[in-house]
Amino acid sequence: MDSLPDAIIQYILSHMNNARDVAICNCVSKRWKDLIPYLKSLYFPRNSFDNHNCRGSSDHIVWKMISSVDCLEDLVVYSPFSSAGLASWLLLAGSTLKHLELRLDNLAEFQACLESPSKLDCISSAKNLESLKLWGVLMITSPNWDDFQNLRNLEIVGARLEDPALSTALRACPNLTKLLLLGCEGVTSLSVELPHLEQCKLDFYGAGNSSLSLSCPKIECLEVQGCSWIRVRETECLRNLSISNNAGRVYMVDFGKLAALEYLSIRGVQWCWDAICKMLQWSSEVNHLYMKVEFTGDFDTLQPFPEVDFVDFFNNHPKLQKFDIHGAMFAALCQKNSLKNVESGFVIPCLEEVVVTVRSPLNAEQKMSTLESLLKYGKNLKAMVVRILQMKSSHSSSDDFFDEICKFRCMNRKIVRIE
Structure with a gap:
């Protein structure tokens, strides 16, 4: 490693962002320590300070590591932190940060509502963010955010929200694409x-x-x-x-x-x-x-689907290539009169794959007729999957229906399979 030029070592270190790894590299040599300022990202896992026995709080340690980087672009913090700690970090790196991901963990904390500034308010210091991801968010009061003109991606996972607060947050992100x-x-x-x-x-x-x-x-x-x-x-x-x-x-x-x-x-x-x-x-x-x-x-009142005409349905969806159909809709296509309007020239032109989930042996004859019609009129059909899901087997009709499906599969084994 001593023979490598600084540019190569800098490139290698640039692919490292875990805070513990960075701290270890900082102790390897003065040469490595001098290259730490060129890092672009820092990541603090959930367990970063589980066995913390060093001087200073975890907030201060994060602050020291951020202060050692000249132009930090990505910051991910899953370890616990305070609003004061977050404010101090973003005061240092807010102008250069492009991606910020925080596990706030204040979803059930009423105390979080009383903090001033709150963790959400502190984020406004990172005015040039392009991506913001937040976990465990309590947003019942409107965050004090100025416009994030560069923000393109906003992700909030696991949150308790109030309508006015969420509306205010979205208005502060006028250029979102995601x-x-x-x-x-x-x-x-x-x-x-x-x-x-x-x-x-x-x-x-x-x-x-x-x-x-x-x-x-x-x-x-x-x-x-x-x-x-x-x-x-x-x-x-x-x-x-x-x-x-x-x-x-x-x-x-x-x-x-x-x-x-x-x-x-x-x-x-x-x-x-x-x-x-x-x-x-x-x-x-x-x-x-x-x-x-x-x-x-x-x-x-829960009601079954009304009858759906087989021919009308596929004529109204001429570009349909894959059809995943479950329970109620399949039963609606299998009613007594669903196939009454089939004409000699009728085809399903683009259908290539059908996945049918069957949950009941009722109307077995009509269901088999519908499966056969899908195969007959789907001229480009390449695969049909019949899924038998939670069908009660206490009645003999279940066994008879399953026998019919097995025969159907054997006759069309290149296309049909049973799951």
């Missing part, structure tokens, strides 16, 4: 107006009755979980859309024409049938459709 809010509770109504946003993933847990309004003309990928009312009017660029509600019901969806949509996933226990129909109507150009909704019905 927004992730994962495992967040407390949100009842959210309006997002970000002209440059391209990717958005929102995961709200609780009663599942949140409402969302999105006005983002460049949005390309949108994932929403936990909302009952969703309005997204500017959808010209939207290519990937996923809507789910594991705890509540989806009552209303309001989208523009989804002309660019390639992938659509709708999931949940209960959707209003009008919402399902609208989503299927707007997504007529979709390539990959994933449907896993158990019931329909407008209010508390």
